[in-house]
Amino acid sequence: MKRAVALLAVVALLSTAGTGVLVWQLSKDHGPRYPEISAYSHGKTVRVGPYFYCDVVNLDACENPETTGELTVTSRGPVQLAVDPPIADAPWLLLRTYEDAEAPVAQEFRPGVAQAITVPSVDALYGKLTGIVVQLPTLVRDEAGNEFPLPHAEWSVRTIWDPAAEYSESVSDYPAE
Numbered sequence: 001m002k003r004a005v006a007l008l009a010v011v012a013l014l015s016t017a018g019t020g021v022l023v024w025q026l027s028k029d030h031g032p033r034y035p036e037i038s039a040y041s042h043g044k045t046v047r048v049g050p051y052f053y054c055d056v057v058n059l060d061a062c063e064n065p066e067t068t069g070e071l072t073v074t075s076r077g078p079v080q081l082a083v084d085p086p087i088a089d090a091p092w093l094l095l096r097t098y099e100d101a102e103a104p105v106a107q108e109f110r111p112g113v114a115q116a117i118t119v120p121s122v123d124a125l126y127g128k129l130t131g132i133v134v135q136l137p138t139l140v141r142d143e144a145g146n147e148f149p150l151p152h153a154e155w156s157v158r159t160i161w162d163p164a165a166e167y168s169e170s171v172s173d174y175p176a177e
Contacts (some may be wrong), residue, residue: 035084098126
């Protein structure tokens, strides 16, 4: 009789422990479904999932969460951009949009070269940064046999300029006497 009770107690204990582990595994945060980018500027960070994410082989099989981020910036500091390893380990493209540029300024990155970069908030030629777009390109071939890149995934952050934190051209860093 004692042996049966002890065996029953062991089975109950193992069942409880197994159920606890199962509930813990199912309820814990498994992280984002897709890779994310993060942008940091003057004390604030924004993490953003993709605007769209397509199957790399079938660009018609897409999910469109249309996620975008907003980050407040000033001319006093750059934007620190970081991409998750699945992005950094692939060829990726950075598009920077500026208020006076006719087209985005593009920069290509080879796999494994950069996971974080610094983006100036003001460009001498193009003015203030208005947005950042990260794309994962895929080579496609049209009906004529021409190959060209198309993005199969895209992330975007729009910049918001904080006028209260800007320097005026007439303001000096030295106190008035």
